[in-house]
Amino acid sequence: GAGVSQSPRYKVAKRGQDVALRCDPISGHVSLFWYQQALGQGPEFLTYFQNEAQLDKSGLPSDRFFAERPEGSVSTLKIQRTQQEDSAVYLCASSFGGNTEAFFGQGTRLTVV
Amino acid sequence: GQNIDQPTEMTATEGAIVQINCTYQTSGFNGLFWYQQHAGEAPTFLSYNVLDGLEEKGRFSSFLSRSKGYSYLLLKELQMKDSASYLCAATDSNYQLIWGAGTKLIIKP
Numbered sequence: 001g002a003g004v005s006q007s008p009r010y011k012v013a014k015r016g017q018d019v020a021l022r023c024d025p026i027s028g029h030v031s032l033f034w035y036q037q038a039l040g041q042g043p044e045f046l047t048y049f050q051n052e053a054q055l056d057k058s059g060l061p062s063d064r065f066f067a068e069r070p071e072g073s074v075s076t077l078k079i080q081r082t083q084q085e086d087s088a089v090y091l092c093a094s095s096f097g098g099n100t101e102a103f104f105g106q107g108t109r110l111t112v113v
Numbered sequence: 114g115q116n117i118d119q120p121t122e123m124t125a126t127e128g129a130i131v132q133i134n135c136t137y138q139t140s141g142f143n144g145l146f147w148y149q150q151h152a153g154e155a156p157t158f159l160s161y162n163v164l165d166g167l168e169e170k171g172r173f174s175s176f177l178s179r180s181k182g183y184s185y186l187l188l189k190e191l192q193m194k195d196s197a198s199y200l201c202a203a204t205d206s207n208y209q210l211i212w213g214a215g216t217k218l219i220i221k222p
Contacts, residue, residue, distance in 0.1 A: 004155075033210070035212075040214075040215075040217075041214050041215070042117075042200050042202075042212035042213050042214045042215045043156070043200070043212050044212070045209065045210070045211075045212070048209065056207070056209065091155065091156075097208075098208060099143055099144050099161070099163065099204060099208060101146065101158040101161060102146075102158070102210065103158070104155035104156050104157070105155055106154065106155050107155055
């Protein structure tokens, strides 16, 4: 597609529910990043893929968070047993890699009630 | 540790000039990005500096001093649509982007 696509745009989950957030990067982009952004803050790094390999997952806040990119294109961020503190906007970005600019999706706003 | 500092909020007048500063401390350095983010929208790329000096792109310019760990974004002829958050992000030795919290720029008529 023309840009990075994320779905759903908005998700309301009951505490304890599992959620799956999807990211469709720009075709041909090697690098894919997931970020968590709280209101009024900059993006906080969660995890990074180069093709299908997850090279860095140091930003995932707990073992309830899991990300995958099995075929090196679409990625899914899964959050198990959601908690209220998980409420945030989850941004996905992709790039050709190295120091090239990253293109962001519109994000998924997750609200845990 | 790695850290990016930028002011939380700035106010400027339509038609004026504003400079948004950013200081960084990273493990290694491979360049600095500026992004613009309107409320509720995704960040969009503005500029990238890896060498010292000023990069000019229309009404926006970005400056980098590697020895001082310092960058600024300069916005000229401010327009109301420039009201947004401006995010500074430095790339470390692993090409990982380290983000600042963003500077909210408010433009007044």
